Amino acid sequence: xxxxxxxxxxxxxxxxxxxxxxILDEDGVIVYTNRAWREFGNENGYQxxxxxxxxxxxxxxxxxxxxxxxxxxxGIRAVIDGExxxxxxxxxxxxxxxxxxxxxxxxxxxxxxxxxxQIAHLDITDRKRAELEAEEKAxxxxxxxxxxxxxxxxPLSVAVGYVESLLDEAVDADGLEQVAGALDRxxxxxxxxxxxxxxxTVEELSTVDLETRAAAAWEHxxxxxxxxxxxxxxxxxxxxxxxxxxxxxxxxxSVEHGASDDGLTVTVGVLGGDGDAPGFYVEDDGVxxxxxxxxxxxxxxxxxxxxxxxxxxxxxxxxxxxxNWDIAATESGDGGARFEVTGVERSA
Numbered sequence: 194x195x196x197x198x199x200x201x202x203x204x205x206x207x208x209x210x211x212x213x214x215x216i217l218d219e220d221g222v223i224v225y226t227n228r229a230w231r232e233f234g235n236e237n238g239y240q241x242x243x244x245x246x247x248x249x250x251x252x253x254x255x256x257x258x259x260x261x262x263x264x265x266x267x268g269i270r271a272v273i274d275g276e277x278x279x280x281x282x283x284x285x286x287x288x289x290x291x292x293x294x295x296x297x298x299x300x301x302x303x304x305x306x307x308x309x310x311q312i313a314h315l316d317i318t319d320r321k322r323a324e325l326e327a328e329e330k331a332x333x334x335x336x337x338x339x340x341x342x343x344x345x346x347x348p349l350s351v352a353v354g355y356v357e358s359l360l361d362e363a364v365d366a367d368g369l370e371q372v373a374g375a376l377d378r379x380x381x382x383x384x385x386x387x388x389x390x391x392x393x394t395v396e397e398l399s400t401v402d403l404e405t406r407a408a409a410a411w412e413h414x415x416x417x418x419x420x421x422x423x424x425x426x427x428x429x430x431x432x433x434x435x436x437x438x439x440x441x442x443x444x445x446x447s448v449e450h451g452a453s454d455d456g457l458t459v460t461v462g463v464l465g466g467d468g469d470a471p472g473f474y475v476e477d478d479g480v481x482x483x484x485x486x487x488x489x490x491x492x493x494x495x496x497x498x499x500x501x502x503x504x505x506x507x508x509x510x511x512x513x514x515x516x517n518w519d520i521a522a523t524e525s526g527d528g529g530a531r532f533e534v535t536g537v538e539r540s541a
Contacts, residue, residue, distance in 0.1 A: 207227045217312060219308050222248070223249075250312065273301065398431060398432060403473055404426035409437070410441045414444045420456070429540055445505055447529075478528070517536060519536050
């Protein structure tokens with residue numbers, strides 16, 4: 194095999210790799226990129242020559258202010274200078290359509306007495322997403338264990354204490370009410386904890402109507418004198434079971450934390466008017482949520498009342514994210530709480 198044939202075969206082999214590959218000279222200038230490198234640039238709107246040949250890779254890293262770019266630049270320079278044989282690290286990459294993860298690996302080699310560095314970017318998105326999903330599930334299980342071991346033990350102790358006192362004394366109505374209240378709270382905690390543990394993925398999507406689902410959920414919540422108003426409606430794809438948890442817990446949150454002496458009105462409506470609806474909102478005219486705590490209300494265990502489980506809005510966030518939607522807490526026009534669910538598309 195001639196040297197020319199051997200060289201052609203080597204480049205063809207590099208082009209066949211699914212890994213994005215570039216070769217830098219000692220100054221950090223790109224002297225070669227393979228097909229995967231060029232295709233990635235073309236697919237993600239890279240401005241300029243997608244091959245990047247002639248561009249100073251280290252210079253681009255230096256211009257960026259991100260920690261990942263700084264780490265990459267320092268690691269590659271250490272390889273070029275011979276301080277280390279290779280360098281690798283994982284980093285996220287935001288494309289116009291999605292969030293990806295890569296492992297960048299830099300390796301030094303020589304050719305005809307010249308030093309070069311091979312830069313390889315390996316797509317690890319599937320593995321990273323699996324890791325993040327496992328971490329999220331582990332966190333949910335930890336929250337569940339905390340709720341069952343701590344929050345559930347407190348009302349159980351109250352119930353046991355009153356039962357023991359009732360065995361020693363004449364039964365009185367106040368004592369029985371305390372026992373019943375403690376047991377009801379235990380039931381609420383168990384129900385919410387099981388929802389968190391079991392309902393983390395969309396099981397079956399179907400076409401649902403905003404007004405119908407909101408009205409059905411309202412019937413499952415003790416709303417007292419509160420009133421539900423559905424301003425407008427639209428059809429979209431959702432898991433009916435998870436969507437029910439979203440509405441029920443948002444309604445319950447309004448009733449338990451937003452009610453005032455003037456009564457309470459909870460309103461459900463469509464975001465975006467008559468066009469392509471980006472989502473829906475649930476708001477009330479109650480006391481509202483302080484601006485400084487709006488980012489915290491979706492955390493498991495967060496509660497401002499002694500009677501709440503602290504899981505309701507965490508369940509809402511979990512159900513919303515399972516649909517790949519987003520949710521944010523803000524303020525209604527009347528100063529009450531408003532929750533906006535975005536990323537929801539109309540049914541065709």
